[in-house]
Amino acid sequence: MLISHWKRITAITLLGTFLQVSAQAKVKIEEKGTVHVPGFVLPESSFLNDETRGALKKVRQLPSVPERKACPPIDKAEIAEIAAIRDCRAAAFYQRPDYKLMTETYNVHIESTAIAGVPVEIFTPKSGISDANKNRVLINLHSGAYLRGSRTASHMDSIPIAATGHIKVISIDYRLGPEFRFPAASEDVAAVYGALLRDYSPDTIGIYGSSGGAMLLAQSIAWFLEHKLPMPGAVGMFGSGAPTALEEERYKWLQSDSAYIFDAIHGTNIDDLYGPPHAYFKGIDRRERLSSPGSFDDIMERFPPTLLMNGGLRDFSLSMVLVTHAQLTRLGVDAELHAWEGMPHVFHLNPMYPEAKEAYSVATNFFNRHLAK
Incomplete structure (x- = not known):
């Protein structure tokens, strides 16, 4: 019995060793460091709580980006067709359950107007602007990969921050591709910011952006410096960082x-x-x-206090955000980083996630600490 038991233990040990060696043998590392990884199972992170797991499951069961299914793609359309496509996408977006939840949860007034000739929407909390924020304002640069997001994703960025922070948020409908090209969006941000400087001290103005809007924020800071505009009091880059060039047609984060x-x-x-x-x-x-302001330390060292927020390993922008935070810290900029394990890209735009509420609180507290009164 003892010998048989010992043989079973030995066989199991040898089998485990064989499986480990076999698994390792499937991984190939090239001389330049490229790793060939075999297929593997990726469960949800064990750090997620039950409420978040339920929200993630619910999102997975929803139709995937209904406005993309209901409307033609923008990047393949003729210029004359794009306005109608944007209207189609907006109509479909407003029917999304996450949008309805956002507007039901956070009560704000939305005013459509223009500042310095640039279309904007102004979000103010129905409960009123707090005394501490009477002389402060936030500028939002919406997500959407420089191709979409005006008056759709921009609402998801602006509504909860205005309501949670009891502060005015101005969302800029900056010019997008394919109708326009770089640096049209940077010019629009600078025009609105310059106009606001007539009514606000720069240290009372905060600017934040998500995904493509976060990249635009970094490009806008470079534009401000180039055109001798004062720095805002604080900025936030959510779901992206400062673009850094890899080559003429690509950024490094790709x-x-x-x-x-x-x-x-x-x-x-x-x-x-x-x-x-x-x-x-x-x-x-x-x-x-x-x-590519991230390619130039002399630009990055001039950044005001900066908040970076991101999803975890499943967010394609994580590397870019980590590199931006490390660069700002190395250059002596007051930079704060928050990342949420297991969460997707720009998760904070979906109020179904409890982590989104945490992100709203982090963002509003950051600006409350760093903007002058």
């Missing part, structure tokens, strides 16, 4: 760890999003200072 991991688990090619075909950057040298 070939980062998080981008490759995102492609692997979603069956996508992230290079299609911001690579050479991108309509807004088509024909633009990405290596220029105003396009």
